Amino acid sequence: MKKWQDNKGWLFILPVFIIVAFSAIIPLMTVVNYSIQDIFGPGQRIFVGTEWFKETLTDPRLHEALWRQLLFSGLVLLIEMPLGIAIALTMPTKKGLGSSVCLVLIALPLLIPWNVIGTIWIIFTRPDIGLMGAFINNMGITFDHTASGLHAWITLMLMEVWHWTPLVILLAYAGLRSIPEAYYQAARIDGASAWAIFKYIQLPKMRGVLTIALLLRFMDSFLIYAEPFVLTGGGPGNATTFLSIYLVKIAVGQFDLGPAGAFSLIYFLIVLLFCYLFYQVLLNVGKGESS
Amino acid sequence: MAQISLDEIAHSYLPYPKNDADYALKRIHNIWNDGGAYALLGPSGCGKTTLLNIISGLLKPSKGRVRFGETDVTDLPPEKRNIAQVFQFPVLYDTMTVFNNLAFPLKNRGFDNAYIKTRVKEIARILELETVLHKKAEGLGADAKQKISLGRGLVREDVAAILFDEPLTVIDPQLKWQLRCKLKEIHEQLKLTLIYVTHDQVEALTFADQIIVMYEGKIVQIGTPQELFEYPNHKFVGYFIGSPGMNFLPCTMENGRARVGKFHIPLDDRTAALGNRATGSLEMGIRPLYLKIHGQETAGSFQVPVQSVEDQGSYRVVALSFNDQTIRARIAENEPVPGSMAWVSFPEKWIRLFENDQLLK
Numbered sequence: 001m002k003k004w005q006d007n008k009g010w011l012f013i014l015p016v017f018i019i020v021a022f023s024a025i026i027p028l029m030t031v032v033n034y035s036i037q038d039i040f041g042p043g044q045r046i047f048v049g050t051e052w053f054k055e056t057l058t059d060p061r062l063h064e065a066l067w068r069q070l071l072f073s074g075l076v077l078l079i080e081m082p083l084g085i086a087i088a089l090t091m092p093t094k095k096g097l098g099s100s101v102c103l104v105l106i107a108l109p110l111l112i113p114w115n116v117i118g119t120i121w122i123i124f125t126r127p128d129i130g131l132m133g134a135f136i137n138n139m140g141i142t143f144d145h146t147a148s149g150l151h152a153w154i155t156l157m158l159m160e161v162w163h164w165t166p167l168v169i170l171l172a173y174a175g176l177r178s179i180p181e182a183y184y185q186a187a188r189i190d191g192a193s194a195w196a197i198f199k200y201i202q203l204p205k206m207r208g209v210l211t212i213a214l215l216l217r218f219m220d221s222f223l224i225y226a227e228p229f230v231l232t233g234g235g236p237g238n239a240t241t242f243l244s245i246y247l248v249k250i251a252v253g254q255f256d257l258g259p260a261g262a263f264s265l266i267y268f269l270i271v272l273l274f275c276y277l278f279y280q281v282l283l284n285v286g287k288g289e290s291s
Numbered sequence: 292m293a294q295i296s297l298d299e300i301a302h303s304y305l306p307y308p309k310n311d312a313d314y315a316l317k318r319i320h321n322i323w324n325d326g327g328a329y330a331l332l333g334p335s336g337c338g339k340t341t342l343l344n345i346i347s348g349l350l351k352p353s354k355g356r357v358r359f360g361e362t363d364v365t366d367l368p369p370e371k372r373n374i375a376q377v378f379q380f381p382v383l384y385d386t387m388t389v390f391n392n393l394a395f396p397l398k399n400r401g402f403d404n405a406y407i408k409t410r411v412k413e414i415a416r417i418l419e420l421e422t423v424l425h426k427k428a429e430g431l432g433a434d435a436k437q438k439i440s441l442g443r444g445l446v447r448e449d450v451a452a453i454l455f456d457e458p459l460t461v462i463d464p465q466l467k468w469q470l471r472c473k474l475k476e477i478h479e480q481l482k483l484t485l486i487y488v489t490h491d492q493v494e495a496l497t498f499a500d501q502i503i504v505m506y507e508g509k510i511v512q513i514g515t516p517q518e519l520f521e522y523p524n525h526k527f528v529g530y531f532i533g534s535p536g537m538n539f540l541p542c543t544m545e546n547g548r549a550r551v552g553k554f555h556i557p558l559d560d561r562t563a564a565l566g567n568r569a570t571g572s573l574e575m576g577i578r579p580l581y582l583k584i585h586g587q588e589t590a591g592s593f594q595v596p597v598q599s600v601e602d603q604g605s606y607r608v609v610a611l612s613f614n615d616q617t618i619r620a621r622i623a624e625n626e627p628v629p630g631s632m633a634w635v636s637f638p639e640k641w642i643r644l645f646e647n648d649q650l651l652k
Contacts (some may be wrong), residue, residue, distance in 0.1 A: 184380040185349050190443060191370035191399040200384040200395075 031158025035261030118230025149239030175206035318323030330499035375444020379434030552614035
């Protein structure tokens, strides 16, 4: 009786266990299960051990996709983080109509479904009827994202920056608003320049929200699928075949569930590793400084 | 170093103030001497911080001029005025070490490194921060952080005045006392003008030689702690200073005595003469400390019911019903407290008369 009473606490966390099991652990384990078997059809499967992992890790097309992916995420972070902070800094600081209108306008892209975003930009950049595409082409510059890999990348970056910089802006703005007025007053009395205020007050105080922004933007951009899929389906050629697009090609296009499972697990571990590294670096940044 | 003159200062946070009520500061006209320790005392929202920010330059007054010595600084930004300000909550540059925090105002003004180093060391010694100089400011206690904020002001040799905006709010009680002593010490050592905003009368009374009492955007009295206690210029000062506050009883003059309902309270000749001349609504005030309570009838005392007795530790507060109004008397711990009835007398020396809330003098 006594023991049963002591263990009652487990009942309270049981729902969480069940939800996490169904939402994460069980699906993940089925992927693990696929990744170590060769599946020919229902009931026809052979255990292959680490075969698929070896194959996936040595697949040159996967390596290409990985580098492409890293370049893409790197560019996204390099553009969106500074741009988001810069825009947040120029937003009205006082509560009122001005800041409310700004916030709503900035948040608009975040409210649009991902597949609509792709379609909007396909039409916007079309060389024949798109506002931007036709404008550029009429200036004498050929711009066609279906023909040139570079143009596809430019279009994708524009789409991505337009869609997700608002998230960075909103987070940075929230961080800025939480800095007490006294900090700015003290800085003025200390004769600090605008740059010094940014470096020693605003940036350190925004560190928490910027860490979240960076992690979210990294994960999201590293897992990007919908935008290149809608835009060119990974083309032209393989120019925008990122990891997730390649993965879907293997899993759905070729129905190679074994390699796709192994690929998924590796993909998952890469994301996990990068997030961990970013988090550790940002957690410790500024802590080691001394005169 | 210079005296600070406030010439007809008024400030409103509204762009187009219409009437008196729109002004946070109504009319401040004052000169504060070089090297004095001043406390700005008043309840929340009375304009203390506004006035402080006008002196430091964080706010530009709607009207009037601020002068440091002969120089008109009204249009100068804070960094061009020779002032430092310590805020309610410690303001630190978290990512910097204590040394860099202290050096920051000097670095911004382009001093060379050798000078900065000696100067920061000197200030750290005065503030007893030497041991933590190379630590991160972030991890220190609230008192050390407030010392660093103060240090950033002291480190500039040209600083004429240091302004404090309720700097001890977040400090633990026993450390408060230590920091206050440190402030006094620094004041004596460096002969700086200190202006200290607080709503805590104990803090103001122990810190300052001159207390400036503010009420609804106006300075109601400037004086030494004793002056404020014995001759409060305005009813508000009587209420606000002292614990418990002054007793006030509406009265009329009758044959050189103050009449409160059925009671006729004798006054000394000077006070009576002042009362006879007055035309507005009169009130008499007396400090609880000076009211006399007796167990039996004595000459010139009035019999009144006792409402309650509160023990405040080192003294007791007796509430009496006098002409249906509550008056309070402060008596020593060992004095006997009468039962349900007591005899109270008003020593002539300590009775003050107020006409339309202003002290008659």
